[in-house]
Amino acid sequence: MPDLPDHDRFRSGALRSEFTPGSTRWAVRRAQWTALGLSPEEQRRPKIAVVNTSSKLGICFSHLDGIAELVAEAIREAGGLPFEIRTTAPLDFVTSAGRKARYLMPTRDLIVNDVEAAVEGAVLDGMVCLSSCDKTTPAHLMASARLDIPSIIVPGGYQLGGEYRGCSVDIDTVYESVGAVQAGTMSAGQLGELADSAIKGPGVCAGLATANTMHVLAEALGMTLPGAAPIRADSERMRGLAAEAGRRIVGMVHEGLTARKVLTVDAIENGIRVAMALGGSVNCVRHLAAVANEADLDLDVIGLFERLGRDTTQLAAIRPNGADQVWDLERVGGVRAVLRTMLPLLHRDALTVTGRTLAEHAADAPEADGAVLHRLDDPVRSEPGLLILRGSLAPDGAVVKVAGAGNARRCFTGPAEVFAGEDAAIAALGTGGITEGSVIVLHGMGPRGGPGTVFAASFVAALNGAGLGGKIAVVTDGELSGLNQGLVVGQVMPEAADGGPLAGVRTGDTITIDLDARVLATDPARDGAPVTSGRPGQERGWLGQYAALVGPVQQSAVLRRPRPAGG
Structure with missing residues (x-):
């Protein structure tokens, strides 16, 4: 049988892995697989x-x-x-x-x-x-x-969670309790005991x-x-x-x-x-x-x-x-x-x-039980659990999990407090340097700005652990966790490293998050030079290659394909 283009093999009914007997590909592969103990019949x-x-x-x-x-x-x-x-x-x-x-x-x-x-x-x-x-x-x-x-x-x-001091716990509990340590309501030793109890299975x-x-x-x-x-x-x-x-x-x-x-x-x-x-x-x-x-x-x-x-x-x-x-x-x-x-x-x-x-x-699946899974005519919330916001701070969009926003205000306006990374923000949380009613901005942390999306998730978890989740909003182009709760706006597009408006935000600027209007805006709207948290042009190894190849996050941050010759 002559070799066929790979995808044509599926249409022809033949196996694309079957090479022409006597060909180089057939012979050298047969030698390898026979040495593995595979019979000629198995290899077909x-x-x-x-x-x-x-x-x-x-x-x-x-x-x-x-x-x-x-x-x-x-x-x-x-x-x-x-x-x-x-x-x-x-x-x-x-x-x-x-x-x-x-x-x-x-x-x-x-x-x-x-x-x-x-x-x-x-x-x-x-x-x-x-x-x-x-x-x-x-x-x-x-x-x-x-x-x-x-x-x-x-x-x-x-995985299954465990129990600590009579309460059910899991990795989410551990994650958020870092904020309790920062706030002084839990010791590092207690956090270690909690961590040792949190996971009970693969x-x-x-x-x-x-x-x-x-x-x-x-x-x-x-x-x-x-x-x-x-x-x-x-x-x-x-x-x-x-x-x-x-x-x-x-x-x-x-x-x-x-x-x-x-x-x-x-x-x-x-x-x-x-x-x-x-x-x-x-x-x-x-x-x-x-x-x-x-x-x-x-x-x-x-x-x-x-x-x-x-x-x-x-x-x-x-x-x-x-x-x-x-x-x-x-x-x-x-x-x-x-x-x-x-x-x-x-x-x-x-x-x-x-x-x-x-x-x-x-067709034969269970019907909605009405308690855990609600019917279409009786939803948990009359809006989707994920919203796309746009506005002067996110012209290409940003994502907020309104399902996890809890009792946060639907319209949150406050002064920006800008941090270069989550470590500085967590340190400020521990010293009382973060003000209720503010909007914490963590920027320069997107796929290009890192390079590789930099963690903002630990700060958000710590914020909740410190009891401030409903009192402070967070806006970031950094990496969030699906476990994060509170009013958190992520994947701000374009990211700050691409010169998106998030790069121009300064401490004291007013930021508005309006879930009903689906708006993320800043006043004043400033132009800003690209902001990065790392040095993408100086990275070596895989991160350097990623920095050179990754596309914009609004285009899913996949690795860019080479342009055709003459394109």
Whole structure:
């Protein structure tokens, strides 16, 4: 059989991994794989990557090696040939330690390239991606869209919290309690005891932070099997679905069901609706935009959040947005129940990795229970959980998770207090140097300004821990956590490093955040030279390469493609 262009192989029904007998590629690969103990018959099977984005650095990934083995065995049972692929494995609460978390955002795109090099370099037929902490799920979705091969996401699931002094605690409790130490209401020793009690099992943060948000959105996009999110990590249900994904991917290869047949405009719009209805992490905005970008969809995702938000309401209040826990959402039916509830607003015919439509999956899902998951006619909030603000301070938009704003004022006007980074802001918090009624501005911390988005999330958590969350607003182009609460405006676009208006803000300027008008404005509106928190032009290594390649955050901060010759 003559070699065919890779994507034509799916249309022809042949395996793209089958090389012409007698060719160089066929011969040298056969030598390698025979030495691994693979028979000639096995080598003719569909070749599937099990993308295990895992490491021993943190508890989020600690179960994935076992899950990878389950998936691989299921692939073999279904007639496929599995190959485990390892990639960079960022963990927000560990990888954030270096360089003020500058490595976190760049690892998303590093994983995409990692997957491309391994899977496309070997010309494998499909992949099952084991997704866990914050950046891994968007990276796997982006890689799926870029490679356009049969792909399934297996969400790694959430971790369980523990107990400290008779109270339920989790990583969110630890995160916010740093502010209590700064305020003098908790000792460092007590914080250490709390940290030792906070996590009781593998998986991602137990709240609807970025990791669980992206797990949920992977299912809403149609890229997981039904019922995959949210799910307790390493539970029997999760292990069963992982094995089922291993069997299903072989069928997808034979059917030619590639990622871009699932990741369509309709799918992205469905994902946006679900993100707003659940009040997901602010970071999902840039991640959904990045998936659309890699799928070559010509979409204004920021504009879609605005347009679709006009008739989308918040249907659940999952911690940190409210008292219900992520396992409560799993108990009442998870994403399948959300999709059934929202079906009148969704694209019903959007295809999923099962080969069936979203509406078919939702047909036998549980109905909204009315307590954890509300009906469309009885929402938790009569607006979406995520809002896009625009105005003189954010002409290209900014994101606020109104679902987590609590009792903050709908219209907040106050003087700016500008800080170069969160360390200085946290220090000021500890000395009483931050005034109630002010708007804390942390700028120069976006993808280009870091380079790599610099943490602002720890300051926001500390602010809440100090009891000031509803009394002070925060505006930043830095990295936020989906666990953050309060009136926090993030992903201000353009970022200060691109000369956005945030660069011109000075301490004492008046800033207005108006949630009803969806406005973020400053008075006076000043022009400012680009502001960076690092020295992008002087970075070496990966951060230097990232600084040279990363695009504007309003275009999802993906790595820019080289221009065609003469372009």
